[in-house]
Amino acid sequence: MYIFVLKIYQMYKGTITKKLECLIHLIYWVLIFYFTFVKNPISAHFFTPDLFLWTYFIVFVLTFYFHYLIVMKKVFKAFNWKRLFAGVFVSYLVFTFLRFLSEQVITKILFDKVNYTDINFLNYMLDNMQYSSMTIILSSFLWFVIYSIRLLEYNQIILEENKNTEIKFLKAQINPHFVFNTLNNIYSMVYFQSDKSLTAIDKLSQIMRFTTYESQKEKIRLSDEVDYIKAYIKLEELRHQENVVVDLKLELENEFEEIPPYILSPLVENALKHGAVSNTKPIEIDLKVLSGKLTFKVKNTIGTQKKDSLGGIGLDNLQKRLEIHYPEKHQLKITKEENHFRAELEIDLK
Structure with missing residues (x-):
């Protein structure tokens, strides 16, 4: 029954249109920006980001939408736990690759700076596991919120639709x-x-x-x-x-x-x-x-x-x-x- 309802969800988007979904994302990013950069809202004291905070933020956004638009959609097209863990692992690898590319390669070329002066592969992978977790968790959370709203809404729609279809079918x-x-x-x-x-x-x-x-x-x-x-x-x-x-x-x-x-x-x-x-x-x-x-x-x-x-x-x-x-x-x-x-x-x- 779960798979059946999941398939129906993939067909219908309900009242959460693309415009409304974009608005929800905008509000979501405003909140993330607020809790990341605003130290004191009363005195309008903002945290000033350095070069590598900006690169981290760019990688954060790119991985966020890679996980949101590609991984979560693929995972729940035919859900099982192996696909979920595999999807999370892929997003982690994407985050790590993008971070290495931006902070160890691009910044070296443009600004002659690197974030990690002495990279140990194991330590670097473990360090990025910690940094990427917030990106993946926040992306998954937003996807689940919108998914749950659509699913709950369509549960009612499908009950009515099945009833009407069944009547026509039996007649x-x-x-x-x-x-x-x-x-x-x-x-x-x-x-x-x-x-x-x-x-x-x-x-x-x-x-x-x-x-x-x-x-x-x-x-x-x-x-x-x-x-x-x-x-x-x-x-x-x-x-x-x-x-x-x-x-x-x-x-x-x-x-x-x-x-x-x-x-x-x-x-x-x-x-x-x-x-x-x-x-x-x-x-x-x-x-x-x-x-x-x-x-x-x-x-x-x-x-x-x-x-x-x-x-x-x-x-x-x-x-x-x-x-x-x-x-x-x-x-x-x-x-x-x-x-x-x-x-x-x-x-x-x-």
Whole structure:
């Protein structure tokens, strides 16, 4: 749950805009300047910095924002303690390098002065560990304050969003017209004693079972979603009493990979609903799951029937659910080329 909320946080910035964040930084630096350089605020007595205090302050600022903008963002993109300690260590090395460069090289060239006249490597590294700690702590503290505000704010937003999305999702799990038409078709099959009636009942049972039970889960096995798609295709064939020509290609390295329900099937439903299908113009469906990457492509010829949004849960709802479950780890492309409709979905499952 923590990782899920963390991913959502990375998508939304809430009321703390970039301008407000810059203002917070400005106030933060005013406070640091005040407690560093003001000795007596009543008499306006300021501490006069020397050359190496200025160089330290420059290194302080550079390391502060290196840690704030790069390290903390990388660490919390996929948080674990090893990444945190590694990030802190990298910031320490950056601080040490910048300090050596500025106080032992640049000042030597410009002012013929160095801060350390006799450098012992171990002592120098330990000394900079002490000096860099304040930079890293203050940078981490500010990042955590802004992060916590955004996270707390979005916790409330995501609860409301999930509730609204769930309502839309449950309402649109299956098209009632599809069920009614299928039942009428099954009735006709039974009445005329068609040998396809039992198959149609079985496929409708699979679909209703999936809709009733599997769709309530946060994640299901990939094979379950594929079985649902196959049942839907077969039922369409039986319902229309003709072959709904579908070229289904599967290359699943791990069929037990877990995905949210109804992530793939809406694209298939849309193709079956709006596609012009024949032996020469099949619906092309290609699903690959290799090395933790899911690639799903659906292509169909556009029919003459009335177009609307994606069947099932709808395109907007699908995109919203993809953003919630796979923020910055998915890509959905919908293209129309002449009389062809193509949907391509890529998801990084790692």
